Amino acid sequence: MCGRYTLTKKQLRFASRFSTEELQIFLKERYNIAPTQTVPLIHIVGGKLVTEEIRWGLQPVWSKAPIINAQCEGILNKPTFRQSVLQRRCLMPADGFYEWQGKTPFHFTFPGREPFYFGGIVDTWTTPDKSPIQCCSIITTAANEVVSPFHKRMPFILAPADYDIWLDPATKPEQLETLFKRPHAVALQATASKPLVPDGAPRPPHKPTQSEFLLT
Numbered sequence: 525m526c527g528r529y530t531l532t533k534k535q536l537r538f539a540s541r542f543s544t545e546e547l548q549i550f551l552k553e554r555y556n557i558a559p560t561q562t563v564p565l566i567h568i569v570g571g572k573l574v575t576e577e578i579r580w581g582l583q584p585v586w587s588k589a590p591i592i593n594a595q596c597e598g599i600l601n602k603p604t605f606r607q608s609v610l611q612r613r614c615l616m617p618a619d620g621f622y623e624w625q626g627k628t629p630f631h632f633t634f635p636g637r638e639p640f641y642f643g644g645i646v647d648t649w650t651t652p653d654k655s656p657i658q659c660c661s662i663i664t665t666a667a668n669e670v671v672s673p674f675h676k677r678m679p680f681i682l683a684p685a686d687y688d689i690w691l692d693p694a695t696k697p698e699q700l701e702t703l704f705k706r707p708h709a710v711a712l713q714a715t716a717s718k719p720l721v722p723d724g725a726p727r728p729p730h731k732p733t734q735s736e737f738l739l740t
Contacts, residue, residue: 525593526642526662526679529557529621530631531564533639536617538566541688542573549575549617557618559592565660567614567646568691579659582608583649593664594645596680596704600697605661608645609700611693614660615641615682622717623674629717630674640709643680643690665704670712681709 531554538547549564557563562577581590584604591604599605618640620633634640643663648656663680671678682690686703689695 525623525664525675525677526621527559527592528629529618529642529679530555531557531618531639532637533617533619536639538575538615540573540691542568542691547573547575551617559590563616563660565614565616565644565646566641566691567612568693573691576658578646579649579657580661582645582647582659582661583657590659591661593677594661595677596643596663596665599663600700605645608647608661609663610697612646613690613693613695614644614646615687615691616644616660616662617641618679621679623671623678623714625674630714631717632671632678632712632714634709634711635713640681641687643682643703665708668707668709668712670710670714674714678709680704683708 531551534551534553536549536551538549540547547566549566551564557580559581561580563580564575564577566573566575568574581592582594582604583590594605599609619637620631622629622631624630644660645663646658646660649659650656664677665680667674667676667678682703683706689699690703
C-alpha cells in the first residue's frame, strides 16, 4: 500500500515527447504527505502535458472513505477504476514513501534521494453541493524483495523510459498490463525514521488505518 510519502525537492524538471519544453515544477518540502491533501501530479489534459495539484483520494458515491490506493491486478476490469486507468493516468512525483514495522516507520528511497514517479489515476468527484473536485489515487502492486518484509503491497513506480507510455491516452490495455508486470524499483533502500526529520519538520507519520482510508 502507500499511505504516506515524501517529496522534499524544491524543483523538478520533466521532459516528455508530449511537450516541446521541459515542465518546471516548483514545490515545497513535504515530509509527511497524507491522504485528502492536495498533491502535485503530471497528466495530459486536452492533448497538453500539464502539472496540477489535486486531492489525494478518489471519492466514489458508494464509499464513505477516500480510496487512496488501487491495486493494479484486475484494475482494467473494475468499474470504479476502468475509465480512469484507460484514459486519465498520471505521474505523481515523490522521493520516498513509508511502511511500518510495528510502530516504527521505515522510509523507502532510491540512492541519493533521487525523485521518482508513482503511477496514478485521476477522476472527478461531485460533492454534495454539486461542486466538481478532481482527485487521484496511487496504483499499487505486489511488493518487491526490498519492501516485502514490511508489507505485501507497494506503490507502482515507473521507470523513466515508461513515463510517456503511461501518460499517453492512446496506450492500449495490453501495454498497460505489460507495464504492471515488469520488475520495479529494485534499487529501493529502507531506513528507519528518526524522531525528527531534517530541519525540524514534522515527526514521522502514524500508520494509516483501514477505518481512515480505503487501502486496496
